[in-house]
Amino acid sequence: MLGTGKTNVNDGCRMPVTLKQLAARARVHPSTVSRVANRDPRLRIAAETRSRIEALLRETDYRPNGVARGLKLRQSLVLAVVIPDVTNPFFAALFRGVEDGAAPRGYNVLLCNTDGSPERQHSHLQSLHARRVDGVILASTYLEDPTVRWLREERIPFVLVNRFSDEGQDAFVGSDDLRGARAATGHLVELGHHRIGHLAGKPTVSTGILRRRGYLEELGTRGLEPDPRLVVEAGYSEAGGASATERLLSLASPPSAIFAVTDMTAVGAFGAVRRMGLRIPEDVAIVGYNDIPLASRLVPGLTTVHVPIHELGTVAAGLLLEQIDSGEPRQRRVVFNPKLVVRGSTVAGIDATAAGRAVWPFATE
Amino acid sequence: MLGTGKTNVNDGCRMPVTLKQLAARARVHPSTVSRVANRDPRLRIAAETRSRIEALLRETDYRPNGVARGLKLRQSLVLAVVIPDVTNPFFAALFRGVEDGAAPRGYNVLLCNTDGSPERQHSHLQSLHARRVDGVILASTYLEDPTVRWLREERIPFVLVNRFSDEGQDAFVGSDDLRGARAATGHLVELGHHRIGHLAGKPTVSTGILRRRGYLEELGTRGLEPDPRLVVEAGYSEAGGASATERLLSLASPPSAIFAVTDMTAVGAFGAVRRMGLRIPEDVAIVGYNDIPLASRLVPGLTTVHVPIHELGTVAAGLLLEQIDSGEPRQRRVVFNPKLVVRGSTVAGIDATAAGRAVWPFATE
DNA sequence: CTATCGTAGACAAACGTTTGCGCGACGCTC
DNA sequence: GAGCGTCGCGCAAACGTTTGTCTACGATAG
Numbered sequence: 001m002l003g004t005g006k007t008n009v010n011d012g013c014r015m016p017v018t019l020k021q022l023a024a025r026a027r028v029h030p031s032t033v034s035r036v037a038n039r040d041p042r043l044r045i046a047a048e049t050r051s052r053i054e055a056l057l058r059e060t061d062y063r064p065n066g067v068a069r070g071l072k073l074r075q076s077l078v079l080a081v082v083i084p085d086v087t088n089p090f091f092a093a094l095f096r097g098v099e100d101g102a103a104p105r106g107y108n109v110l111l112c113n114t115d116g117s118p119e120r121q122h123s124h125l126q127s128l129h130a131r132r133v134d135g136v137i138l139a140s141t142y143l144e145d146p147t148v149r150w151l152r153e154e155r156i157p158f159v160l161v162n163r164f165s166d167e168g169q170d171a172f173v174g175s176d177d178l179r180g181a182r183a184a185t186g187h188l189v190e191l192g193h194h195r196i197g198h199l200a201g202k203p204t205v206s207t208g209i210l211r212r213r214g215y216l217e218e219l220g221t222r223g224l225e226p227d228p229r230l231v232v233e234a235g236y237s238e239a240g241g242a243s244a245t246e247r248l249l250s251l252a253s254p255p256s257a258i259f260a261v262t263d264m265t266a267v268g269a270f271g272a273v274r275r276m277g278l279r280i281p282e283d284v285a286i287v288g289y290n291d292i293p294l295a296s297r298l299v300p301g302l303t304t305v306h307v308p309i310h311e312l313g314t315v316a317a318g319l320l321l322e323q324i325d326s327g328e329p330r331q332r333r334v335v336f337n338p339k340l341v342v343r344g345s346t347v348a349g350i351d352a353t354a355a356g357r358a359v360w361p362f363a364t365e
Numbered sequence: 366m367l368g369t370g371k372t373n374v375n376d377g378c379r380m381p382v383t384l385k386q387l388a389a390r391a392r393v394h395p396s397t398v399s400r401v402a403n404r405d406p407r408l409r410i411a412a413e414t415r416s417r418i419e420a421l422l423r424e425t426d427y428r429p430n431g432v433a434r435g436l437k438l439r440q441s442l443v444l445a446v447v448i449p450d451v452t453n454p455f456f457a458a459l460f461r462g463v464e465d466g467a468a469p470r471g472y473n474v475l476l477c478n479t480d481g482s483p484e485r486q487h488s489h490l491q492s493l494h495a496r497r498v499d500g501v502i503l504a505s506t507y508l509e510d511p512t513v514r515w516l517r518e519e520r521i522p523f524v525l526v527n528r529f530s531d532e533g534q535d536a537f538v539g540s541d542d543l544r545g546a547r548a549a550t551g552h553l554v555e556l557g558h559h560r561i562g563h564l565a566g567k568p569t570v571s572t573g574i575l576r577r578r579g580y581l582e583e584l585g586t587r588g589l590e591p592d593p594r595l596v597v598e599a600g601y602s603e604a605g606g607a608s609a610t611e612r613l614l615s616l617a618s619p620p621s622a623i624f625a626v627t628d629m630t631a632v633g634a635f636g637a638v639r640r641m642g643l644r645i646p647e648d649v650a651i652v653g654y655n656d657i658p659l660a661s662r663l664v665p666g667l668t669t670v671h672v673p674i675h676e677l678g679t680v681a682a683g684l685l686l687e688q689i690d691s692g693e694p695r696q697r698r699v700v701f702n703p704k705l706v707v708r709g710s711t712v713a714g715i716d717a718t719a720a721g722r723a724v725w726p727f728a729t730e
Numbered sequence: 731c732t733a734t735c736g737t738a739g740a741c742a743a744a745c746g747t748t749t750g751c752g753c754g755a756c757g758c759t760c
Numbered sequence: 761g762a763g764c765g766t767c768g769c770g771c772a773a774a775c776g777t778t779t780g781t782c783t784a785c786g787a788t789a790g
Contacts, residue, residue, distance in 0.1 A: 016494075016519075018776060029740050034778060042779090046738060067435045068776035071745045076432060078475075078496070085461070092457045092688075096450070099478055107636065108492060110443075111476040113464055127473060129381075131431040137548040154381075293452075294526070297632065299664040394770045395749090399748060411768060436775045457732035503758060 003335045026053050037062065044206075057163070079320065080128045082121060083139045083268065084236075088264060089292040090309060091139065094161065097313015098137055100301065105135070115141045116236075121147055131158060135320040141165045142204045150293060157323040159316045163206045171323060173316045175333040177207050180305040180338035181214025182221075184287045187303070187340055188257040189222045189345070196224075197255035199234035199241055199246045211261050211289065221315045230255055234265050241268025249276055250283070256284060257346070263288035263295050264302055270298060275319075285346040300344025303353045307338055331365040388672060391418050396672045398422075402429065409662035420512050435497065444685065445475040445493045447486060448504045449601075453629060454657040456504065459526065462678020463502055470498070470686060479505045482600075486512055494521060500685045502678075507528045507569045522688040524681045528571045536688060538681045538699040542572050545670040545703035546579025546624070547586075549652045550666070553622040554587045554706055556712070558650065562620035563591075564606055564630045570629045576626050576654065595620055599630050606633025614641055614649070621649060621712070628653035628669055631710075637665060650711040665709025665714045672703055 019037075023030040028049065035043045036053040045053075056062075070076040081098050083091040099109050110122040110133065121140055125147055128136060135157040139149055141164070148165040151158045159171040188196050198215045202206025212231065219226050229251060234244035241260060246267065248255060260266035268286030273284050280286060280300055288295060288304035297301040315334050321329050345350040384402075388395040399419040400408050410418075422671055435441040437661040446463050448456040456628075460559065464474050477489040486505055490512055493501060500522040507527070513530040516523045520577060524536040535715065553561050563580045566573025577596065584591050596618060599609035610633065613620060625631035631653030638649050645651060645665055653660060653669035660667040680699050688695050 002531065019778095020776075030777080031779075032739060033741090038778080040779085043739080044737060049738080063491065064496040065436075065776050067432055067441060068745090069778080070432045071430075071436055071747090072777045072779090074745075080473075086451060086457045087454070087461050089452070089454065091459075092451045092454075096452050096474065096478060099476070106492075108445075108475050108477070110473050111460065111464070113461060126428065127471075130428040131441075131473060192765090234753080270446070294659065294662070298662070299660070333689075383744075384748095395747080396749075396771080397769060400769095405749085409767060414768080430746050434748080435748045436745090436777090437749090439775075500760080506766090575767085 002098055014040040016065065017062055017096065017117045018065065020064075022053075022056055022060065022062060026056050027249070028053065033057075034060070035169060036202060036324060037064065040181055044314070047199065073156045074132075075134055075324075076132050077107050077132070078110060079107050079135050079137065079301035079317070080112060080124075080133045080363065081137045081139070082112045082114060082124060085115045087111050089294055090263070090290050093292070093309040094139060094313045097310040097315075098317045099313075100363060101314035101317030102308070102321065107205060107321075110245070116140065118145075118147070118284065122150075122316060125150070125260035129154060132169060135159075135324050137161055137320060138314050139163065142202075143209075144204075145205060152282075152329075155329070157329065159320045159323070161316045162354065165206070169331040171319050171330060171335075173331055173336075174207075174314055175305075175307045175312075175336045175338045177210035178217070180307075180340075181211040182218040182352075183338065183340045184259050184303075184305050185215045185218035186222065186348065187342065188285060191257070193255075193257040194224065194255065195227070195255040195257075197230040197258045199244050199248075199258060199260040199269060199331045200231050201265075202233065202235060215259055215302075230235075234261065236262050236265060238264050238268040238271070241265035242272040243268075245269040246276070249273070249278070256288070258284060261289060262341070263290045265293065266302055266304070266345075270302075281344065281346050281348055291341055296343065298345070299351075303343045303346040304341055306337045306341045308336055312336070370435070371582045372531060379428065382427055383430065384427075387418075387421055387425065387427060391421050393418065400494040402427065406659045438496075440499055440689075441497050442472050442477060443496070444472050444500050444502065444682070445489075445498045446502045446504070447477045447479060447489060447493075450478050451476060454659055455628070455655050458657070458674040459504060459678045462675040462680075463607055463682045465675070466580075466679035466682030467686065471492075472686075481505065482509070483510075487515075490515070494519060500567050500689050502522075502526055502681050502685060504528065507567075507570060508574075509569075510559045516585040517694075520694075521696065522685055524685045524688070526677055526681045530571070534696040534698075536684050536695060537698055538677055538684060538701075539567035539572075540577035540670075540677075540701045540703045541580040542703075543582070544671070545654060545705075546576040547583040548703065548705045549654065549668075549670050550580045550583035551587065551626065552707065552711065553650060553652060554583070555590065556650065558620075558622040558623070560587065560592070560595065560618065560620040562595040562597070562623045562624075563615075564609050564623060564634060565596050566630075567598065569599060573626060575730060580624055599626065599633070601627050601630060603629050603636070606630035607637040608633075610634040610637035611641070613636070614643070622651070623649060624652045626654060628655045628657045628667060631667055631669070632659065632663070635667075646709065646713055647709050656706055660706075661708065663710070664716075665713075668708045668711040671704045671706045673701055678702070 018029045019033050021166045023033045028324055036050055039055055074113050077104055081095050102109055114121040137159050139161040141160055143165060145165040162174045164172045200212045203209060217227050232244040232248055234240045257267055260269055266286050269286050273280055278284050288302050291304045291306040319332055370447055382396045384398050388398045398418055401415055402422055424435050440629050444467055451457050467474055478538040500525050504526040506525055527539045529537045542724045565577045568574060581591050597609040598612055599605045623634055625634055631651050634651050638645055656669045656671040660669045684697055
């Protein structure tokens with residue numbers, strides 16, 4: 001019979017079809033099939049052969065083995081996003097942005113949670129490197145981060161998001177933390193607050209340093225004397241925000257307003273204030289940072305500094321792909337101008353107006 | 366000089382070191398280096414050679430090329446999680462569970478968002494298959510899902526989570542939806558509600574069907590006549606929950622309580638009830654499903670059916686790895702017994718007690 | 731009729747591993 | 761001292777692609 005020569009088809013068990021098997025069935029060399037499948041423009045293929053092979057490709061629904069392809073071509077079409085914790089809505093939205101930016105270009109995206117541990121970050125990156133991911137988006141970096149230096153040395157394309165490292169000229173996308181913090185603080189001053197507390201981030205993280213500096217600078221500009229006792233390191237967790245707030249409100253002369261380094265920190269503050277039997281904003285006004293979806297759903301709504309989180313992700317993906325395509329590290333930095341969103345946690349009753357109505361697009365479950 | 370023979374090292378540019386390069390430097394065959402690196406138990410290596418090679422491995426910090434390894438070994442050490450949207454806290458927690466279960470075994474995890482679109486789901490899975498992922502965790506399936514059949518046919522290891530497909534005997538981990546829905550409905554009945562509305566899921570999704578059935582069955586058991594007008598399809602989004610609630614509350618004789626198919630749906634109901642100027646729980650009591658972190662932070666807290674979301678993920682990962690290791694599809698089904706958590710959205714004032722204090726571990730940002 | 735040329739497609743190497751097999755060399759026994 | 765067992769390691773094929781080069785063949789021209 002025709003086509004039953006010494007083809008080494010193994011149709012016994014269902015195996016993903018390979019180029020060689022197709023070549024045998026079409027009685028041509030594997031390279032020919034490859035050129036047809038890839039529409040190789042440099043080689044001329046007889047119309048008859050081509051259509052025969054194309055029919056076969058369609059019939060078997062051939063998909064090249066990505067692993068083999070990756071080995072030969074030295075590109076895996078896989079990116080990685082490294083973050084502290086996807087359970088934090090900020091990072092979930094960020095990841096969505098990255099995927100939305102990368103998927104249309106054929107990339108899949110790995111997600112790695114570090115829980116803020118430099119060791120886990122490092123081991124994740126070792127693993128990613130071994131898998132030859134094409135690029136990394138790193139949102140869990142800290143200042144003087146050896147991981148970033150290692151990425152530079154290994155010439156692995158990467159983009160930092162939200163936080164940056166060193167004075168580095170690495171590709172970066174984030175918000176203008178200094179400006180955002182000044183806007184938040186200024187808002188509280190304008191509301192008449194004199195004693196404003198700050199739930200600070202860590203001094204090892206760029207956002208922690210810059211937002212604290214913005215807070216201090218704005219106080220200075222407004223002619224208010226900063227009180228060191230009003231600045232408490234709270235970290236980025238809800239629990240940290242809660243305990244720091246308790247300390248702040250137990251002071252002899254407690255603050256009447258609080259600027260939290262992060263929305264999640266502010267959420268912790270909400271809980272602490274409530275448990276102490278105080279009212280928001282009458283007794284304590286609260287401002288956060290990032291405008292995560294949760295911020296608009298709290299009661300009262302959380303006044304916060306809006307950051308286009310999803311866009312951070314898509315832009316980062318774009319920068320990374322640019323870097324991968326060009327082959328050279330482009331040190332572009334994209335810094336968004338943050339904008340204050342006023343809600344009920346600083347101005348009583350404002351949630352009933354349009355400002356409080358922000359509805360975040362939560363998708364189907 | 367020693368060691369400067371015809372070694373084909375190319376130390377001009379920094380390339381990831383390969384087995385061949387190391388072999389050349391150690392003056393042995395690549396296979397020998399491979400065996401040392403892999404601690405191949407079957408082959409005996411002279412102590413001197415071994416230590417020489419081991420020193421070299423440490424010195425160069427050698428990591429085998431995962432792509433080449435994957436090609437040869439037919440395993441990529443990559444899993445994929447397919448969900449509608451990671452921005453939904455339910456799926457974020459689920460993903461964390463999967464990663465926490467898989468990472469210790471050396472796996473990295475791809476995350477794919479489908480936005481509930483069968484087309485996107487299908488194209489994602491095509492792509493995953495081409496990349497030869499070792500297994501898939503699918504949480505976005507619907508009934509009579511061609512994707513699932515395709516997975517079965519291709520013999521790709523997979524586990525369904527939360528929702529299942531067909532009557533299938535596929536590996537599955539989720540909660541007992543029928544029981545959870547009955548508990549939620551029964552709770553409302555016991556509080557004295559006679560007209561209980563249901564914000565239903567889609568009839569194409571197992572959770573939608575089962576939770577609706579549980580609601581109806583419980584009403585029957587309690588001797589209440591189900592009213593078809595009180596069941597409105599709301600889907601799984603906040604917006605869907607809001608608009609469905611508006612319809613429900615505009616009825617001639619509106620319900621005094623609502624059971625929502627999902628916490629996010631319930632969140633939508635919260636907003637709608639508030640906008641209509643009604644009080645929770647005095648005018649309308651609300652119950653959700655899943656107990657996402659957000660549920661305990663709403664004011665009042667959302668009464669809901671607790672599901673161990675993170676554990677769903679780790680267990681699913683375990684099942685999947687078991688399947689991968691054994692080479693055979695194990696059709697184990699793990700069904701958790703859900704437990705009602707009562708908060709202020711059904712019982713006024715209860716949030717001040719311990720029940721409302723559930724603090725979810727949000728990690729650092 | 732032969733030299734030339736263009737075209738269609740085969741050949742083979744390469745990407746970086748893993749692993750069954752086999753081969754020399756050494757030491758032991760009889 | 762010949763045979764045998766063991767030890768240590770090299771050889772080569774294989775995983776599934778891609779791509780530069782080379783060949784065979786038919787046509788055309790001189």
